[in-house]
Amino acid sequence: MYTPGSILYFTPFHFPNGAPAKNKYFIVLYSNETTTIIATLPTSKDHIPEQVNKKHGCIEMPSIHFNCYYFEANKPITDDGWGFPRETYVYGEQVAEFNKKNFDDNYAVEGVDYDKVGNLSNTEYTQLLECVKKSGRTKRKIRRILGVKI
Template sequence: MYTPGNILYFKPFVFPNGHAPKNKYFIVLQTIGDNILIASLPTSQDHIPRMVSKKHGCIDEPHYQVNCYCFQPRQIITKNDFAFPVETFVYGYQVDQFDKTNFDSMYVVDGVDYEIVGELLDHEYESLINCIKNSRAVSRKIRRWLGAEI
């Protein structure tokens, strides 16, 4: 379940910040030790300024304070041919750490509480990690955990 590159779908996802639970995708970026997950909650919310061109992959425009990874709709991104149905974004500033112990207690049954959607293609995972770890929008601690030389 916590393999880096896995896309999970939680039914529903309980937000640590207290927002109302809802069904949500979750991309595991890295596991640290026994209890820490570095992950992203991808979103269909487009916060890219109009003057920045959108393409599949890393969009890093420090001038416009934008760092995200864009998944184009219906483009295969996993080893089992999964594609997001709509344009989907991973914003660098939203990458966070999560407590794996909490996940183990809340999401117990595969196929009921969560579903493993697929594992990112190797090149897709590497591109996503490089996009995030090379961004100044991401905290130094997370960039270090993802292998950035800081």
């Protein structure tokens, strides 16, 4: 379940900050043996500046401190050719650390609590990870865990 590159779909996802639960995709970026999952909850909310030509992949604009990874709708991104049904975005500031025990307690049964959608292709996973790591908006602790020297 916590293999880096896995895309999970929670039905519903319970937000740690108390926001109302809703169905949500979840991409695992890192997981250690015991306690920690580093992941992102991709969103369909487009915050890309209007003047930017959207192209699948990392969009980096250091001059305005903007970074995101953009997934085109229905573009195959997994080993078995699955793609997000809508345009989807990963923003560095939304990458978070999650407690593995809480996940084990809340999402115990695949097919009931969550579905495994697939695994990002190696290329897609590597590009997403590099994009998140170079984002100045990603928390320092997370960048350090992902292997960025700070």
